[in-house]
Amino acid sequence: MTLEPLLAAGPIVYTHAFAAIAAAVLGVIQVAAPKGTLPHRSLGYVWAGLMVWTAGSSLFIHGIRMIGPFSPIHILSVVTLIGVPMAVWAARRGEIRRHAKAMKGYMIWAVLVAGIFTFYPGRLMYQVVFGPD
Template structure:
């Protein structure tokens, strides 16, 4: 699959938000771990992470792939969009109710599935980013 010399704007925005979320996530989780709590850092980075996740989920709605198995251009990876939005809503409901354990587990679960697992799926050779990384940048395929 030949790739354009530059990323389409929607993919560039989506990729920037997603990579930012991947990078910020561990810092947010770290700020609340152990005996030393860093609530201001956790809260500030948490808002940044949630903003990145919301942006990545919403921009993902406008990215379509008609080559892979799809339904109107939406592939199975798009199922993570409503899951991400639901999980963010759930995490903040837990927080509002004072259920810190529920909030923490939901956010950890969301980071793993929406950032790590989804990131691995986007790097498959048949996907746009996979072709870009493995083919164009590294020349392996």
Template sequence: MPFGTRLLLSAAIGSLIIFIALAPSGPRIYRLALNAQPHLPDLKLFAHLPLAIQLHILGALGAILLGAALMWLRKGRILHRAGGWTWVGLVALVAGSSMFIRGANGGGLSILHLLTGWTLITLPLAVLWAKRHQVQRHRRAMMGLFYGGFVINLAFAFIPGRTMWQLFFG
């Protein structure tokens, strides 16, 4: 199965799981979404967030922006390599800070922390594959981290009522 098809299938299954998980809260989430008032980030709210969440948000936003730029840059050049190392650092920051974010599950690890484990395994492998010039493996791993770890999770982060929703819409 082509990578793009697997990615779309994964996104569809993930969306279905989220829909089922959020079904009891559906009316409340729907109401919040209908009353959304987009605005610049609420810096007062951001300043009162724990440091781990602040680092997580800043690292994730940086990784999304830089990752999108890296997708467009010519691969293998110095700018791609320098940007790639910066992106790896941002991803490591996001994964590391996520280990200290445990409010959603009563102080314990949640199912989202499985993504942290996946990231901490995949990220060094992707770097290793780039160093060994295994371009296809490197590309698949990095695109999987970018789309699976950031783009799809961004949708989860902006579910009405969550912190990112409150920062930009609440």
């Protein structure tokens, strides 16, 4: 394992990756921890910020180009940029079921599914973890 390819990719890419990794770890903690507590709310805001950074920074990463400079994963980025703040707002309004459903969905789609695709052979994170092709 080497961070060299990641760090050489530039600040948008490596901050995107580090935010995504932190969101994945923090998300697992959030799912397992007691809900409605001050730590849950505090870490939730941090998680939401990491998700917004990850989704926003992805709009400037164009490793796979299918529709101009974008790929289908960018649709998930736009949905995340809109949906995560809406899910936070739902919790603040007391719509806890809506909030919980949305946040679990973002953990599954934006963190786990998108994260799995980053380890496809030839992709940057594959090179970081497994070495050059």
